[in-house]
Amino acid sequence: MAKKQFKAESKRLLDLMINSIYTHKEIFLREIISNASDAIDKLYYLTLTENTGISREDFFIRITLDKDANTIIISDNGIGMNKDEMENNLGTIAKSGSLQFKNENADKMDAKDAIDIIGQFGVGFYSAFMVSSKIQVISKRYGEETANLWESTGADGYSIAPCEKDSVGTEIILYLKDDTEDEKYSDYLKEYKIKGLIKKYSDYIRYPIKMNVEKHRMKEATEEQKADENFTPEYESYREDEVLNSMVPIWKKSKGDITNEDYNQFYKEKFFDFEDPARVIHTNVEGVSTYNSLLYIPARAPFNYYTREYEKGLQLYSSGVLIMDKCADLLPDHFSFVKGLVDSQDLSLNISREMLQHDRQLKAIAVRLEKKIKSELLEMLNTDREKYEKFFENFGLQLKFGAYNGYGQNKDAVQELLLFYSSSEKKLVTLSEYVSRMKEDQKYIYYACGESIDKLDKMPQTELLKDKGYEILYCTDEVDEFAIKMLGTIEEKQFKSVSSEDLGIEESSEEKEAAEKQKEENKELLEAMKEALGDKVSEVRVSQRLKSHPVCLASAGDLSIEMEKVLNAMPNASEKISAEKVLEINANHNVFQALKEAFAGDKEKVKVYAELLYNQALLIEGLSIEDPIEFSNAICSLM
Numbered sequence: 001m002a003k004k005q006f007k008a009e010s011k012r013l014l015d016l017m018i019n020s021i022y023t024h025k026e027i028f029l030r031e032i033i034s035n036a037s038d039a040i041d042k043l044y045y046l047t048l049t050e051n052t053g054i055s056r057e058d059f060f061i062r063i064t065l066d067k068d069a070n071t072i073i074i075s076d077n078g079i080g081m082n083k084d085e086m087e088n089n090l091g092t093i094a095k096s097g098s099l100q101f102k103n104e105n106a107d108k109m110d111a112k113d114a115i116d117i118i119g120q121f122g123v124g125f126y127s128a129f130m131v132s133s134k135i136q137v138i139s140k141r142y143g144e145e146t147a148n149l150w151e152s153t154g155a156d157g158y159s160i161a162p163c164e165k166d167s168v169g170t171e172i173i174l175y176l177k178d179d180t181e182d183e184k185y186s187d188y189l190k191e192y193k194i195k196g197l198i199k200k201y202s203d204y205i206r207y208p209i210k211m212n213v214e215k216h217r218m219k220e221a222t223e224e225q226k227a228d229e230n231f232t233p234e235y236e237s238y239r240e241d242e243v244l245n246s247m248v249p250i251w252k253k254s255k256g257d258i259t260n261e262d263y264n265q266f267y268k269e270k271f272f273d274f275e276d277p278a279r280v281i282h283t284n285v286e287g288v289s290t291y292n293s294l295l296y297i298p299a300r301a302p303f304n305y306y307t308r309e310y311e312k313g314l315q316l317y318s319s320g321v322l323i324m325d326k327c328a329d330l331l332p333d334h335f336s337f338v339k340g341l342v343d344s345q346d347l348s349l350n351i352s353r354e355m356l357q358h359d360r361q362l363k364a365i366a367v368r369l370e371k372k373i374k375s376e377l378l379e380m381l382n383t384d385r386e387k388y389e390k391f392f393e394n395f396g397l398q399l400k401f402g403a404y405n406g407y408g409q410n411k412d413a414v415q416e417l418l419l420f421y422s423s424s425e426k427k428l429v430t431l432s433e434y435v436s437r438m439k440e441d442q443k444y445i446y447y448a449c450g451e452s453i454d455k456l457d458k459m460p461q462t463e464l465l466k467d468k469g470y471e472i473l474y475c476t477d478e479v480d481e482f483a484i485k486m487l488g489t490i491e492e493k494q495f496k497s498v499s500s501e502d503l504g505i506e507e508s509s510e511e512k513e514a515a516e517k518q519k520e521e522n523k524e525l526l527e528a529m530k531e532a533l534g535d536k537v538s539e540v541r542v543s544q545r546l547k548s549h550p551v552c553l554a555s556a557g558d559l560s561i562e563m564e565k566v567l568n569a570m571p572n573a574s575e576k577i578s579a580e581k582v583l584e585i586n587a588n589h590n591v592f593q594a595l596k597e598a599f600a601g602d603k604e605k606v607k608v609y610a611e612l613l614y615n616q617a618l619l620i621e622g623l624s625i626e627d628p629i630e631f632s633n634a635i636c637s638l639m
């Protein structure tokens with residue numbers, strides 16, 4: 001029989017197809033199975049509109065592995081193809097019979113019956129050439145008498161000839177390529193491999209995918225053997241049909257039919273967790289973009305969550321067929337801990353990873369998912385605080401990174417979700433809770449950064465604020481202050497570090513006067529100290545915030561002392577940076593008396609004292625002192 005040439009553009013396309021569109025060769029099976037499912041859908045649709053005498057239960061897809069012939073056969077009892085259809089649909093690449101069917105029947109179908117056919121790109125079939133040296137398609141169209149055989153070895157063309165086939169439907173015979181060093185095509189003849197691929201990509205195809213598989217069982221023992229106490233049972237192998245797919249995806253069921261146990265079980269199996277999730281978010285959306293999503297918030301951060309190895313992403317399905325295992329574009333970084341899947345019939349099965357990234361539908365879905373996740377987290381925060389705190393313990397750090405990353409472009413998405421430890425409430429609070437408790441005369445949201453709640457509680461800089469009854473947020477994560485800087489304001493209130501130069505506290509006129517007086521009286525002493533310390537500090541001044549502690553450091557510029565620590569500890573910090581520091585001294589402390597006396601008598605002593613107090617302040621901040629030996633010698637000499 002004469003060989004027909006693929007249309008010219010098809011030839012080139014086929015080449016491209018086979019070699020570059022798909023990232024993984026193994027998806028060929030998904031494509032062929034999806035086509036079979038589409039073909040069954042089409043016949044099923046006919047059974048709804050005309051009397052075919054076929055019932056839904058009769059439909060199935062079968063996979064047969066033939067090691068001797070080196071073939072995989074995928075057969076279905078769907079609508080089949082006649083000669084013309086073979087010519088049109090298999091002979092022209094990028095022509096989809098399925099899309100045409102969908103368009104032609106669109107008006108006739110009402111929403112209930114609308115069948116969501118997978119194919120519409122007209123390239124999936126050719127992916128089988130990635131693993132096959134030759135493909136035969138034997139098909140008999142519903143309502144027709146003759147069957148046809150389509151055959152091709154790839155880009156050089158195809159032939160069609162009449163053949164025998166008893167039943168309606170299609171049989172695809174893939175002649176596998178020979179194994180090479182890089183690629184073991186013969187793996188596709190192994191039952192476990194096929195089972196795995198069906199589970200992975202085609203588990204939710206709505207018709208049973210059957211395969212005759214090898215199984216093992218214990219041989220029935222004879223009476224004689226049973227009597228023999230040394231008898232060890234024997235095993236025998238046998239073959240049996242098995243349905244490889246589970247068919248109904250849990251996310252397509254209505255919520256009323258799914259128990260918590262179902263949701264949790266599915267999560268644990270699918271996403272390899274041994275703990276139940278903290279929250280399940282199941283949504284069916286219809287409208288501009290139509291999709292089902294089933295999302296989970298894990299109860300615990302995976303061990304590699306805060307490392308580079310962790311890959312965010314949701315599984316992406318198109319009408320129950322897996323397109324991508326980890327679609328990163330569906331999740332913003334600040335919600336990267338979410339696990340789950342999205343199924344949308346709007347997405348096309350054949351688009352590759354690279355093309356998906358520009359998919360408008362996908363973006364629209366991602367935007368809605370982000371909103372949904374946020375509202376669910378807020379709901380958890382408002383109705384189950386204990387659970388939320390546990391969640392925050394695991395993933396709060398990521399939310400804070402979210403506020404900070406990208407110059408704060410996502411801060412609106414996360415700021416309501418953040419918790420900080422409160423000095424007055426002695427527990428985690430939200431920022432708006434803080435603002436709602438602010439005192440009438442309180443200008444700022446105060447925060448303190450340090451290693452631990454304990455240390456922060458003892459921090460000299462917090463004394464005045466606590467005296468005033470102001471609440472302070474204790475920040476113990478390195479990212480905290482960076483995140484806070486990006487947040488900028490909450491309900492129009494700005495943040496203020498307890499270590500910043502000016503705490504913005506209203507002073508009475510007497511207080512102001514007293515401070516002025518103190519400053520004036522001690523001007524020379526303070527100048528002498530500043531001179532002794534040189535560039536280490538930008539100023540030495542009498543403190544308004546210290547009550548019982550002798551000294552502390554305040555930072556003057558944008559860069560805080562805490563940020564200096566964090567930035568200098570970064571592995572790639574090339575040059576040490578340094579915050580602008582102000583040394584504050586408590587004028588009501590005994591130490592100040594000693595300073596004054598020294599200044600009146602031995603001016604050299606002032607230098608030593610200044611150095612000592614500065615070093616003390618460094619130690620309180622958790623910064624290291626330049627010369628510890630000199631420091632301890634100075635203390636000893638004083639004693």
Ligand code: ADP
Pocket residue numbers: 031035036039076078079080081089090095096097098099118119120121122123124125126170
């Ligand atoms: P798509 O599925 O995107 O339409 P494919 O390249 O996978 O594109 O398939 C091309 C066309 O071939 C299908 O649209 C369908 O008309 C036809 N076809 C493929 N496989 C079968 C099958 N098993 N039974 C009937 N028709 C099929």
Ligand code: MG
Pocket residue numbers: 031034035118119120122123124125
């Ligand atoms: Mg297809």
